[in-house]
Amino acid sequence: MKWIKAFAPATIGNIGPGFDVLGLAVKKIGDIVEARKRSSGVKISSIAYAGPNVNLSTDPRKNTAGIAALETLKILNEKGGVELRLKKGLPLGSGLGSSAASAAAAAFAVNHLYGNILTREDLILPATVAEEAVSGAFFADNTAPALLGGATLTRSCVPLDVTRIGSIKKLKIILVTPEMVILTKEARKILPKKIHMKNFIFNMANTALITAAFAKDDYALFSRSLNDVVIEPVRSKLIKGFSKVKENALKAGADGMSISGSGPTLFAITDKLRKARRIEDAMVETFKQFGIKSSHIITEVDSDGARLVT
Ligand code: HSE
Secondary structure (H helix, E strand, O other), X not given: OOOEEEEEEEEEEOOOXXXXXXXXXXXXXXXXXXXXXXXOXXXXXXXXXXXXXXXXOOOOOOOHHHHHHHHHHHHHOOOOEEEEEEEEOOOOOOOOXXXXXXXXXXXXXXXHHOOOOOOHHHHHHHHHHHHHHHHOOOOOOOHHHHHHOOEEEEEEOOOOEEEEEEOOOOOEXXXXXXXXXXXXXXXXHOOOOOOOHHHHHHHHHHHHHHHHHHHHOOHHHHHHHOOOOOOHHHHHHHOOOHXXXXXXXXXXXXXXXXXXXXXXXXXXXXXXXHHHHHHHHHHHHHHHHOOOOEEEEEEOEOXXXXXXXX
């Protein structure tokens, strides 16, 4: 049987105030899933890691790629199965949508192997069911942009209603991942159960404007709307050095900075590459002052989402 290879990009989800609703696919980094047909069932024959080996399970029911494959076959009403080989380009527990990228790539590959019957939108559900199995909650702000590309907004989870919003061409994104692991499950436990009305209004307004910014390809509007007074103040406590890193990113010229997903990756924004390099240096250097090493990359919006690669 012939192998095919699917790629799904890393994602920032949440984008600032758009908790659980706004997500964004980014270029250059992601996961690869190789797949071929087998007579029945899902088998994960290997997992390769770019970063430290964390020993993900090869049991298809305990791995997001495996679960997404099983769920996609179920929707297709397909008796045949798949064999998968996973190439993790994204570190786990980093806030870059690692589990979602594997799930999205696997769902995309399985659909392709079995006649491409489902749309990208149809694949969000099986990928999100897989994400739920590891994160303990159902949200599509990583799986949707990983499949659709660009920025996406989830209006409702049940029934799933996700819209692709668009992209901002000028946007340069500085991703800095300090060497620490934060599990989404844990980062959700500390979230407030109640919030003040004024904070709700503030975050809602900024979320709506970020949506408008991606729809209009308006960098200036995005840069003044990247403000989160609900989630960031709580989750930033899990990231040593956060306040200083943010202060120095802004001093170096960033137009905004927030936590990618549940962290610890931080993302800062600008529309100038030269400035992006200065911001990246400032953030990395500040983490260093706290004794923390970090990996870093300057990237842009990935408008394509999951795709076959050679
Ligand atoms: N929206 C989720 C959260 C994404 O912030 O908990 C996790 O990657």
